[in-house]
Structure formats: structure tokens, C-alpha cells
Amino acid sequence: MKLNAISKSFLTTLRNALSDDIIRPADPRYLEEPRGRYVGQDGGMVALPRTVQDVARIVKLCAQAPVGIVPYGGGTGLVGGQVMPEGPMPLILSLERLNAVRDVDPLENVLVAEAGTILADIQAAAEAKDRMFALSLAAEGSCQIGGNLATNAGGVNVLRYGNTRDLCLGLEAVLPNGEIWNGLTRLRKDNTGYDLRNLLIGAEGTLGIITAAALKLAPRPASLGTALMVVPSPQAALDLLSLARTRVGDAISAFELMHRQGPEFVAETLPDIRQPFPEIPEWMVLIELGLNQDADAALSDLFELGMEQGLVEDGLVAQNTGQRTEFWSLREHIPVANKRIGSVCSHDISVPLGAVPDFIARGGEKIAELGDLRVNCFGHLGDGNLHYNVFPARGRDRSDYDPLRDDVKRVVHDLVQEYNGSFSAEHGVGRMKVPDLEKYGDPVKLAAMRAIKSALDPVGIMNPGAVLRA
Incomplete structure (x- = not known):
């Protein structure tokens, strides 16, 4: 079915069904993405619902119109999934007002948050209960958990804790017909048919709109250790990872590889960021361990063994929180420096x-x-x-x-x-990588994806042109 652009009569219908302040002209921030490759259409409108019931009303009316919906989270996505540069003018639906942490249960290790909650706020809510939410991204001060789930975000702790998909127990979501799916389970085991949760996670808003999630928490490690180690090559880095796994098993939460070019860009564009070595090495790895015993001692042991085996040439083990922050600051500012270059x-x-x-x-x-x-x-x-x-x-x-x-x-x-x-x-795929998915994707998988999209969103209102060509 062909989608229609937003009309004055449709806006009147929306406003009559919702509170006065929910529908408004879209500010420029809703029409941009970080890399500047895509720009949304001028004159668009944004919906700012306050409840899941508001979201359901909006989606139902858009399905009837039919008018496309572009879900909007923190706007930090890097593949154009949050902006629609062409086609019939869609309605932008921002989840920023659905930002409550509904519950934190340290006994169950579960936190329930609405989709517009900033990732850093979820981390802080978990920390207040002496727990941790393991997802960690450079954009955690502005990205929202709904967007993290919609793109199945990764980040630096995937090695130990998995992607966002692995950190989610249940979802509340609005499906393309405007119905609310109450799948906000806190269960670890629930084999009752198709896994709609994992279908929506990573779908980039093309199969429904996530409005809340039950998230897994973890105990905070008693001892956290962080080190920068200079390695002669990527192969040596890989061998060092294998050695680390042999020594400490699943205690490795991060193992980041950095080529010299990244810190050089940081030095060129962000000279206030401290460089840990007098001369920038060709290759280095940033390692973080979380243990119930002395993590610094484990890293020192790994450093010595790495030196003996020719896998490590130099290194620094953080002696305090300030040094740990400096090491991570270098790694986290590489994307910032990249953007400036x-x-x-x-x-x-x-x-x-x-x-x-x-x-x-x-x-x-x-x-x-x-x-x-x-x-x-x-x-x-x-x-x-x-x-x-x-x-x-x-x-x-x-x-x-x-x-x-x-x-x-x-x-x-x-x-x-x-x-x-x-x-x-x-x-994710967004709009930027749709041609790549068509070129490199398995034809059988693509056919199945199109069938699922057609079954759940037959009108095609959900994020048109993202992931699959409209």
C-alpha cells in the first residue's frame, strides 16, 4: 500500500486524539544524524508521547492514514536509521518522554526502564543498588535504551556480557497495528513459542516500537583492573587474548585493539587528552578485568607472561581510578577525533x-x-x-x-x-547499508525477512526504507 505524506487533516486527527503538546514541528536535531550523510525533510512533525497508550494511539492512526513513522531515540545511530531523507513525509516519533526507571530489583538482578531512558541513567540506577548494567558505549550519555535495543548495540563489554540482546529479558512494545504487546517478563526461562522479543531487538524500528524493557543486571566485580599493553602486531594481540583467557577465563570484560593512527588523530585534534606513552606505539591493547580478587595482580601476571612469550613490549597497569579513566578516555575519544578529521x-x-x-x-x-x-x-x-x-x-x-x-x-x-x-x-543496517544487505545478504534470509515484515507491518508504516527497501 502506498504511504501518504502528513496532511493538515491528519495532524488535526492526531491532535484531537492526544494531549495538546504531543505533536509539534520537528526541531533540526530530529532531522540530523552524527556523520552528516543523511538529512531529514524540512517541515516535518514530531510526536512526543508520554505513555505507551499515547504511542499506541499514534501508531494506530498512522496505520489507518496510512502515514510512515520514523522512531527516534537519542539520535546517535550511525547508519541513517533515524532520519528519512526522501519519500512521503513521515511522522517522527520520539521516545524521549518515556524515560522512567520503573523498578530496580537487586535480588532478581533486574531493572525495568522505559525506552527513552538514557543509558548512563540506567547504569547509575543499577549502581545505586550495588549492581551494574553492563552495556557501555561512547554515546552512553545521550543514547537511549530503546535505540540500543532496536539496533542491538554492542560496545566494549560484549566479550563478557554480550550484546544488548543478551542483556534483555522482556519487552513492552507497540506493534504496527497499534496494539500493545505486554511482553515485559522478568523470567530467565520462557519457552512458549516464537521469540517476539528477539525479533524486535535489532529490527531498527521496522517491526514495532519498543516502549520499555526488563534488563539483566550483574553483580559489581569486587576488583576492577585496567591496563594498556604495547604489542608488536595484531597477531600478538590475538595470542595475548588467548593467554588472558587461559589465565582468567571469563573475567575479561574488554579487550580493545588500537592502531597508532587513532591516538595520533587524538593528539592532533584533542591535544588535552593525555597520551599514556611518550611515543605512540604502532599497536596496543586496552584490557579490563573484573574479579572478586586482586585484578591488578592478575594483569601484572599477564604482563610478565606476555613479555616472556614476546607478545608484549611495554605496558601500564592503572594504579587508581584516575589512570583507568585516562586509559579509557584515549580509547573513547578516537571516534571524536575521527569525526574532526x-x-x-x-x-x-x-x-x-x-x-x-x-x-x-x-x-x-x-x-x-x-x-x-x-x-x-x-x-x-x-x-x-x-x-x-x-x-x-x-x-x-x-x-x-x-x-x-x-x-x-x-x-x-x-x-x-x-x-x-x-x-x-x-x-545495524539503517538506510545507509540497505544496498550492502541486498548485495552480501543470504537470499533465503532476505526472503524470510521480507515475509516477516509483510506479516507484521503489511501497510509498511514502520521506519520505511530502513533495513529493507521500501
Whole structure:
């Protein structure tokens, strides 16, 4: 069915069904995404519901109209899923007013929060009960848990705690017909048919709108240890990860790989961020352990063993919270520095763990064949997820390389495909990567996805053009 643009009569219908302040013209912030690749349509309208019942009324009226809906969380997504640059003018639906933490139960290790709750606020609510919510992202001060669930966000703690999907027990959601699904279970075991929860998580708002979630909490480790270790190569980093797993098992919460280019960008654009080593190493890893015993001693032991085996060349173990914060600050400011430099093309990819060193070597060779470009390769080595970003030569602007952008993406994604990897490890598909999904996705999977979309959203109102072509 063809969607209609928002009309004056439709806006009148919405306003008659809702409180006066729920429907308003969309501020520019609702029409932008962080990388500036997509811009929403001027003159759009935003709905700011206060309750799940408000969301249900809005969705039901949009289905009847029919008018497309673009769900909006914190606006931090990097693949254009939160903006619709073309097509019939949609209604933007922001969850920012649904921001209550409804319950925190340390006995059950469960926290129930509404979709518009900022991730950092959820972390703080858990900490107040001496628990932790393990999801941790650079954007945690502004991203919202509904968006984290809709994109199945990853972050730095996936190695130990899993993606957002693994941290969710149940959902409350509004389906495309306007009905409310009360799936906010706190159960660990519930084998009662199809798993609608996991269908909605990662669907990027194309199958329904998440309005609340029951989230898993974890005990806070008694001892937290953080270290930066200089390694001679990505292969040495991978071997060090294997050694760490042998020594401390599942206590590793983060194992981040950083190439020299990232800290160099930080030094160039953010000179106030402290660099831990007098000279920036070619490769280093940021390791974090959580134990019920002395984590610093375990890291010192790992450092010594790594040195003996030729896997570590230098290193620092954080001696206090301030040093730990400095180590993480360097890692977390790499994306900020990347943005200031301006990438030609950024990639969020994953390959099998054992293929990471070979992928990095071959990728560098292939990018060099395209021209004078710089590669900043960093990311979550423990789960095979690399942020493989390509930048202009020093002194040049990314616009100089616009004719090469598609070639760079093709080279990187073709190489990922060779290793049976993924062109989108944790950022999702959005609108940016729809052609990539069509090119690299399994045809049987794509057919099943389209069938599910058609069954749940036959009118096609939910985030039109995201994940699957409208």
C-alpha cells in the first residue's frame, strides 16, 4: 500500500486524539544524524508521547492514514536509521518522554526502564543498588535504551556480557497495528513459542516500537583492573587474548585493539587528552578485568607472561581510578577525533577472530592501491569487531576523495565477505547499508525477512526504507 505524506487533516486527527503538546514541528536535531550523510525533510512533525497508550494511539492512526513513522531515540545511530531523507513525509516519533526507571530489583538482578531512558541513567540506577548494567558505549550519555535495543548495540563489554540482546529479558512494545504487546517478563526461562522479543531487538524500528524493557543486571566485580599493553602486531594481540583467557577465563570484560593512527588523530585534534606513552606505539591493547580478587595482580601476571612469550613490549597497569579513566578516555575519544578529521569511508565490520590479523594486513594493502589514504583500525578485538575507517592524506579534505568513496567501501566489504564476516557488526543496517544487505545478504534470509515484515507491518508504516527497501 502506498504511504501518504502528513496532511493538515491528519495532524488535526492526531491532535484531537492526544494531549495538546504531543505533536509539534520537528526541531533540526530530529532531522540530523552524527556523520552528516543523511538529512531529514524540512517541515516535518514530531510526536512526543508520554505513555505507551499515547504511542499506541499514534501508531494506530498512522496505520489507518496510512502515514510512515520514523522512531527516534537519542539520535546517535550511525547508519541513517533515524532520519528519512526522501519519500512521503513521515511522522517522527520520539521516545524521549518515556524515560522512567520503573523498578530496580537487586535480588532478581533486574531493572525495568522505559525506552527513552538514557543509558548512563540506567547504569547509575543499577549502581545505586550495588549492581551494574553492563552495556557501555561512547554515546552512553545521550543514547537511549530503546535505540540500543532496536539496533542491538554492542560496545566494549560484549566479550563478557554480550550484546544488548543478551542483556534483555522482556519487552513492552507497540506493534504496527497499534496494539500493545505486554511482553515485559522478568523470567530467565520462557519457552512458549516464537521469540517476539528477539525479533524486535535489532529490527531498527521496522517491526514495532519498543516502549520499555526488563534488563539483566550483574553483580559489581569486587576488583576492577585496567591496563594498556604495547604489542608488536595484531597477531600478538590475538595470542595475548588467548593467554588472558587461559589465565582468567571469563573475567575479561574488554579487550580493545588500537592502531597508532587513532591516538595520533587524538593528539592532533584533542591535544588535552593525555597520551599514556611518550611515543605512540604502532599497536596496543586496552584490557579490563573484573574479579572478586586482586585484578591488578592478575594483569601484572599477564604482563610478565606476555613479555616472556614476546607478545608484549611495554605496558601500564592503572594504579587508581584516575589512570583507568585516562586509559579509557584515549580509547573513547578516537571516534571524536575521527569525526574532526573527517573520514572518506567508515566501516563497522566483523570477521572470525582468527582472521583478524590477515584481514588487517590485506586490507591495508588493498586501500593503499586506491590512493594516498590513511587507515585507522581499532575496535573490539575480543569479539572480532573492527572499526576500519579510511581517511584522507594529511592536509587534504575528505571531499577530495568523494569519487573513491564507493571503491573504498567495496574493497573493504568484499574482503569481509571473503572471510565470511559481516559488513555491519554492531551499528545495524539503517538506510545507509540497505544496498550492502541486498548485495552480501543470504537470499533465503532476505526472503524470510521480507515475509516477516509483510506479516507484521503489511501497510509498511514502520521506519520505511530502513533495513529493507521500501
